[in-house]
Amino acid sequence: MNTSNRLIIFDTTLRDGEQSPGASMTREEKLRIAKQLERMKVDVIEAGFAAASQGDFESIRAIAGAVRESTICSLSRANDRDIARAAEALAPAERKRIHTFIATSPLHMQMKLRMTPEQVLTQAQNAVRYARQFTDDIEFSPEDGSRSDEDFLCRVLEAVIAEGATTINFPDTVGYAVPEIFGNTIKRLRERIPNSDKAIWSVHCHNDLGLAVANSLAGVMIGGARQIECTVNGLGERAGNTALEEVVMALRTRAAYYNLTVGIDTTQIVAASKMVSQITGFAVQPNKAVVGANAFAHASGIHQDGILKARETYEIMRAEDVGWTANKIVLGKLSGRNAFKQRLHELGIALESEAEVNAAFLRFKELADRKSEIFDEDIMALVSEEQQAQESEHYRFISLTQQSTTGAVPHARVEFLVGGVQRSCEGQGDGPVDATVNAIESAAASGAELVLFSVNAISTGTQSQGEVTMRLSRDGRIVNGVGADPDIIVASAKAYLSALNKLHAKDERIDPQP
Ligand SMILES: CC(=O)SCCNC(=O)CCNC(=O)[C@H](O)C(C)(C)COP(=O)(O)OP(=O)(O)OC[C@H]1O[C@@H](n2cnc3c(N)ncnc32)[C@H](O)[C@@H]1OP(=O)(O)O
Ligand SMILES: CC(C)C(=O)C(=O)O
Ligand SMILES: [Mg+2]
Numbered sequence: 001m002n003t004s005n006r007l008i009i010f011d012t013t014l015r016d017g018e019q020s021p022g023a024s025m026t027r028e029e030k031l032r033i034a035k036q037l038e039r040m041k042v043d044v045i046e047a048g049f050a051a052a053s054q055g056d057f058e059s060i061r062a063i064a065g066a067v068r069e070s071t072i073c074s075l076s077r078a079n080d081r082d083i084a085r086a087a088e089a090l091a092p093a094e095r096k097r098i099h100t101f102i103a104t105s106p107l108h109m110q111m112k113l114r115m116t117p118e119q120v121l122t123q124a125q126n127a128v129r130y131a132r133q134f135t136d137d138i139e140f141s142p143e144d145g146s147r148s149d150e151d152f153l154c155r156v157l158e159a160v161i162a163e164g165a166t167t168i169n170f171p172d173t174v175g176y177a178v179p180e181i182f183g184n185t186i187k188r189l190r191e192r193i194p195n196s197d198k199a200i201w202s203v204h205c206h207n208d209l210g211l212a213v214a215n216s217l218a219g220v221m222i223g224g225a226r227q228i229e230c231t232v233n234g235l236g237e238r239a240g241n242t243a244l245e246e247v248v249m250a251l252r253t254r255a256a257y258y259n260l261t262v263g264i265d266t267t268q269i270v271a272a273s274k275m276v277s278q279i280t281g282f283a284v285q286p287n288k289a290v291v292g293a294n295a296f297a298h299a300s301g302i303h304q305d306g307i308l309k310a311r312e313t314y315e316i317m318r319a320e321d322v323g324w325t326a327n328k329i330v331l332g333k334l335s336g337r338n339a340f341k342q343r344l345h346e347l348g349i350a351l352e353s354e355a356e357v358n359a360a361f362l363r364f365k366e367l368a369d370r371k372s373e374i375f376d377e378d379i380m381a382l383v384s385e386e387q388q389a390q391e392s393e394h395y396r397f398i399s400l401t402q403q404s405t406t407g408a409v410p411h412a413r414v415e416f417l418v419g420g421v422q423r424s425c426e427g428q429g430d431g432p433v434d435a436t437v438n439a440i441e442s443a444a445a446s447g448a449e450l451v452l453f454s455v456n457a458i459s460t461g462t463q464s465q466g467e468v469t470m471r472l473s474r475d476g477r478i479v480n481g482v483g484a485d486p487d488i489i490v491a492s493a494k495a496y497l498s499a500l501n502k503l504h505a506k507d508e509r510i511d512p513q514p
Contacts, residue, residue, distance in 0.1 A: 007261065008044065020235055022282075031063055046074070071097050082100075086131075099140075105148040120156070121159060138165045142171070147174070175211070175238070208238060210239075217250060278381065281454070343379060393501075395497040398422065400436065411428050412489070436493050466484065470498075477503065
């Protein structure tokens with residue numbers, strides 16, 4: 001039985017997190033997040049599902065080649081094709097894990113897989129045996145575990161451990177579990193399965209009832225699991241997965257109770273949260289635990305009084321321990337490269353070359369000319385824009401003239417590059433953003449449908465930059481474009497063009513031009 005008090009943190013932001021509709025990420029975006037996860041000292045990074053698409057395969061391969069300190073993992077169905085594809089994508093990794101799964105609940109076996117329990121048992125065994133040819137580090141998940149029959153689970157899990165599975169991950173696939181039952185099920189499985197001590201037990205919880213973190217902790221405390229699967233900001237299928245920042249800070253803040261250690265550098269949490277939010281366009285709600293803007297803010301007099309006398313009166317964690325920096329240096333138009341580079345470093349942004357730093361610094365100066373104070377979110381937005389521009393420059397914003405007068409139809413004129421050729425187009429609409437999008441579409445004719453439009457103030461005050469997310473859908477493909485600017489109509493134009501660039505990049509991958 002595994003009684004070690006070291007808990008493995010397995011991050012699946014890039015796989016289950018990406019299964020959130022609209023959270024699809026490009027290879028470069030995934031690579032940036034993977035590097036941040038490595039900086040945060042995540043033990044295992046599930047980088048994707050190699051058999052899902054050529055793009056996902058390439059993302060996993062790039063991460064496997066670039067990340068050295070974390071184990072890199074790919075998900076695969078329980079079949080030879082998926083497993084071979086996962087192994088190929090993981091080949092450059094220093095430490096690689098293949099994670100194979102098959103559903104074990106009566107509902108999934110009968111209605112979805114259309115297989116008998118005996119067929120599922122055999123397929124699970126074959127999959128683990130085949131995966132062992134490529135690595136010794138094999139994870140197996142009985143999908144929909146929390147709605148599966150316990151006797152059947154015992155047979156399947158004993159068989160896959162005998163075949164060489166080294167991690168048994170127990171998923172609450174549909175977020176149906178409640179803590180005591182979930183923890184006790186894992187405890188009984190570990191007691192009943194004769195070779196259970198040959199594997200590390202893991203939990204993978206979904207948040208459909210808001211219980212993902214509680215269930216994960218019960219799986220650890222009651223069940224004896226020693227790996228938690230989680231995502232940054234709790235991103236994930238439907239209502240999301242166990243939030244990394246919450247589960248890690250619960251273990252750390254209540255260390256005397258849990259008596260477990262994790263390897264996470266918690267000071268990287270806020271940078272990771274902001275990066276994931278910025279890349280996916282999924283804003284973090286202000287009252288979100290640990291990483292929400294209000295998580296360490298105090299508005300009421302009695303609380304403020306208490307905080308001024310002793311912070312512990314109303315704070316159970318220190319803001320700086322999770323990476324909220326008390327900025328001593330205010331960045332503005334008079335700041336120099338060194339202060340800018342230092343802030344990039346604090347935000348966990350590693351730009352590859354001096355040329356990239358210089359390009360970002362120039363954009364920073366341009367922005368600082370228009371805005372009195374530059375906040376961390378501004379820097380993250382401008383670095384992201386710079387990287388998006390490098391990824392694909394098919395469409396590039398140049399300028400916008402827009403007129404909206406009460407009672408008159410708004411009008412916009414947009415100039416942008418399409419494949420290096422300057423286009424100028426005009427449009428009208430119900431509002432200035434509508435007019436801008438119509439103007440762009442009159443020239444781009446993408447045929448995409450706008451399925452989400454959101455505007456967030458990047459910092460506080462009316463001089464704040466607006467960050468706009470536009471989600472476009474076309475032919476079953478969904479992409480997010482993000483644009484930032486002190487003028488929210490310009491930010492909207494940039495976001496729309498950035499989404500068009502992503503659609504264009506996907507078209508190129510499917511049908512590459514010579
Ligand atoms: C709980 C989870 O999060 S599971 C992971 C979910 N993530 C994803 O599905 C994202 C990636 N998926 C994909 O890109 C695609 O679904 C692919 C490439 C994997 C498969 O695509 P397709 O071949 O077109 O199959 P499709 O998705 O329509 O159906 C899934 C098939 O896999 C089968 N299947 C589902 N799970 C498993 C499994 N664990 N092992 C083996 N077969 C499985 C289904 O029964 C179905 O088989 P059928 O085609 O004979 O009916
Ligand atoms: C693939 C498995 C582990 C999964 O994501 C789930 O069951 O939720
Ligand atoms: Mg899941």
